Amino acid sequence: xxxxxxxxxxxxxxxxxxxxxxxxxxxxxxxxxxxxxxxxxxxxxxxxxxxxxxxxxxxxxxxxxxxxxxxxxxxxxxxxxxxxxxxxxxxxxxxxxxxxxxxxxxxxxxxxxxxxxxxxxxxxxxxxxxxxxxxxxxxxxxxxxxxxxxxxxxxxxxxxxxxxxxxxxxxxxxxxxxxxxxxxxxxxxxxxxxxxxxxxxxxxxxxxxxxxxxxxxxxxxxxxxxxxxxxxxxxxxxx
Numbered sequence: 001x002x003x004x005x006x007x008x009x010x011x012x013x014x015x016x017x018x019x020x021x022x023x024x025x026x027x028x029x030x031x032x033x034x035x036x037x038x039x040x041x042x043x044x045x046x047x048x049x050x051x052x053x054x055x056x057x058x059x060x061x062x063x064x065x066x067x068x069x070x071x072x073x074x075x076x077x078x079x080x081x082x083x084x085x086x087x088x089x090x091x092x093x094x095x096x097x098x099x100x101x102x103x104x105x106x107x108x109x110x111x112x113x114x115x116x117x118x119x120x121x122x123x124x125x126x127x128x129x130x131x132x133x134x135x136x137x138x139x140x141x142x143x144x145x146x147x148x149x150x151x152x153x154x155x156x157x158x159x160x161x162x163x164x165x166x167x168x169x170x171x172x173x174x175x176x177x178x179x180x181x182x183x184x185x186x187x188x189x190x191x192x193x194x195x196x197x198x199x200x201x202x203x204x205x206x207x208x209x210x211x212x213x214x215x216x217x218x219x220x221x222x223x224x225x226x227x228x229x230x231x232x233x234x235x236x237x238x239x
Contacts, residue, residue: 002040002139003135004136015065016063024060037053042135043067071142072138074101076187077190080192081107081223082223083108084194084224085116093131098135100142102144105155109152109193109199131146169206171214172191172230175215178215181214181233190230195223
């Protein structure tokens with residue numbers, strides 16, 4: 001935990017918070033904080049800063065908080081991802097939060113098994129849990145927006161261009177075309193397929209809507225590796 005996320009119900013007044021539960025246990029048992037220690041903190045959805053430990057015992061921790069720094073810059077990519085198998089989903093969510101993307105759209109695809117949509121990991125609480133783990137690791141406070149789309153063609157035809165706005169759309173697919181641009185500092189929407197990739201119809205539909213085909217190299221990557229490889233090419237503040 002590289003930052004302690006503070007929620008609205010934690011505040012005792014304008015400068016003091018009380019932590020209970022998991023965060024308190026982490027401070028008390030893992031970090032073994034003492035009165036007078038300082039910690040990196042951030043208001044969920046808002047500013048970051050530091051806190052001084054005023055008290056910490058078996059029951060709770062009380063911190064004196066100063067928030068004076070904005071959250072880190074957002075990643076310029078929005079991600080449209082064919083729903084991965086459940087064992088990968090938590091890792092993908094956490095990575096997207098660590099990289100600081102603003103939006104993740106999980107979509108259906110021909111090669112997405114119907115059972116994937118039934119996983120409890122798609123519940124709002126479970127998604128938030130994975131995203132918060134990513135924020136805590138990366139020192140961020142802004143949760144990515146995660147939207148589920150169970151029908152591929154209506155999403156592509158009716159919503160994708162509105163999500164992308166005037167920014168380019170890149171569909172990642174093996175083949176004889178250019179690589180995904182790196183370190184341009186420009187916004188883009190990136191489409192990443194399921195295991196086995198998008199089928200030809202899905203690739204053609206993406207191109208009809210205005211997507212450009214791009215690749216991540218000659219190797220075939222697993223979904224979670226492909227997400228990391230795509231996001232690592234364009235890091236916030238790299239220019």
